[in-house]
Amino acid sequence: MSEPIRVVVTGAAGQIAYSLLYIIANGEVFGKDQKLVLTLLDIPPMMGVLEGVVMELHDCAFPLLTEVIPTADPAVAFKDVSAAFLVGAMPRREGMERKDLLSANVKIFKVQGEALNNHAKKDVKVLVVGNPANTNALICSHFAPSIPKENFTAMTRLDQNRARAQIAQRLGTDISNVKNLIIWGNHSATQYPDAANGTANGKPVTDLVEASYLQSDFVTTVQKRGAAVIAARKMSSAMSAAKAAADHIRDWWHGTESGRFVSMGVVSDGSYGIPKDIVFSFPVEIKNKQWKIVQGLKLDSFARSKLDITTKELLEEKEEAMAVCNGN
Numbered sequence: 001m002s003e004p005i006r007v008v009v010t011g012a013a014g015q016i017a018y019s020l021l022y023i024i025a026n027g028e029v030f031g032k033d034q035k036l037v038l039t040l041l042d043i044p045p046m047m048g049v050l051e052g053v054v055m056e057l058h059d060c061a062f063p064l065l066t067e068v069i070p071t072a073d074p075a076v077a078f079k080d081v082s083a084a085f086l087v088g089a090m091p092r093r094e095g096m097e098r099k100d101l102l103s104a105n106v107k108i109f110k111v112q113g114e115a116l117n118n119h120a121k122k123d124v125k126v127l128v129v130g131n132p133a134n135t136n137a138l139i140c141s142h143f144a145p146s147i148p149k150e151n152f153t154a155m156t157r158l159d160q161n162r163a164r165a166q167i168a169q170r171l172g173t174d175i176s177n178v179k180n181l182i183i184w185g186n187h188s189a190t191q192y193p194d195a196a197n198g199t200a201n202g203k204p205v206t207d208l209v210e211a212s213y214l215q216s217d218f219v220t221t222v223q224k225r226g227a228a229v230i231a232a233r234k235m236s237s238a239m240s241a242a243k244a245a246a247d248h249i250r251d252w253w254h255g256t257e258s259g260r261f262v263s264m265g266v267v268s269d270g271s272y273g274i275p276k277d278i279v280f281s282f283p284v285e286i287k288n289k290q291w292k293i294v295q296g297l298k299l300d301s302f303a304r305s306k307l308d309i310t311t312k313e314l315l316e317e318k319e320e321a322m323a324v325c326n327g328n
């Protein structure tokens with residue numbers, strides 16, 4: 001059994017964290033032989049609720065969980081952490097403009113970037129779940145200059161899991177037989193779910209599923225899945241978001257198997273002609289805790305037009321976020 005590592009979950013009193021904490025503490029992310037200290041960050045009004053979450057974590061009697069630290073202080077929450085799940089964010093309220101939401105979240109992720117910079121381990125792996133996730137990850141990295149940019153990522157794994165589920169259901173096959181579907185771009189309705197390199201039972205998805213579906217209903221179903229869950233459940237995706245966050249960090253920690261890739265929002269290095277320095281979802285392979293963008297995949301003119309749309313949105317978000325940072 002190795003020494004405990006410290007892991008922080010923000011938004012720890014919220015609904016995604018309620019599912020996520022169980023998965024982490026049960027050893028399903030960092031391994032069944034990795035002891036954990038969990039630090040739980042939320043805002044001061046939520047400390048009472050958080051106390052209830054702490055009670056339940058104790059009552060689960062997880063063998064790997066050595067300590068749980070609830071706090072409203074980022075300096076305490078981020079101290080010596082090896083992994084950070086940044087789930088907490090300002091939710092969109094009725095009548096709120098996209099700009100207001102972005103502005104509120106830029107402020108949160110600036111504070112958390114600074115706290116990571118000052119208190120976390122320098123090799124900390126950061127996953128931003130809170131929306132707008134890609135731009136929040138960019139801001140967080142911007143305010144944590146002592147931590148490599150590669151260590152900041154945004155979650156598009158839920159979108160990837162949704163895409164796989166759609167194809168598996170359509171083909172009537174187990175989800176484990178469906179591989180290498182890609183989410184390009186922003187975690188928003190402009191993302192491009194791409195099946196062109198996907199396989200099902202070892203065969204190209206494009207040979208098994210009609211192009212008319214892959215270019216229309218498949219894309220819009222995945223893009224709008226979050227809204228469909230809200231319409232049905234009256235609350236946003238939480239169990240599936242928690243599972244996806246766990247999948248993302250587990251693959252980053254332990255690596256991806258050969259020939260299989262996953263989608264992550266990462267800082268663009270210019271691959272596939274995407275402008276540098278935006279957090280863009282790419283297909284990546286992971287070895288020794290380092291991700292690498294999969295190169296050489298073909299993009300037809302349809303795919304290219306979709307990538308242009310999501311790139312434009314991310315550039316606009318970046319500009320608005322930077323204006324907030326610069327006090328404009």
Ligand code: NAI
Pocket residue numbers: 010011012013014015016017041042043046087088089090091108128129130131133155156157158159187236237238241
């Ligand atoms: P929730 O509203 O149930 O919980 C959010 C928690 O964050 C609350 O307890 C709140 O007090 C806390 N919080 C707010 N500001 C904070 C701060 N500065 N520091 C620490 N905690 C803070 O929301 P839920 O359902 O858990 O969702 C969390 C976020 O995840 C939302 O932004 C949501 O849009 C996003 N999301 C992202 C997905 C993705 O695929 N990237 C999928 C689903 C949700």
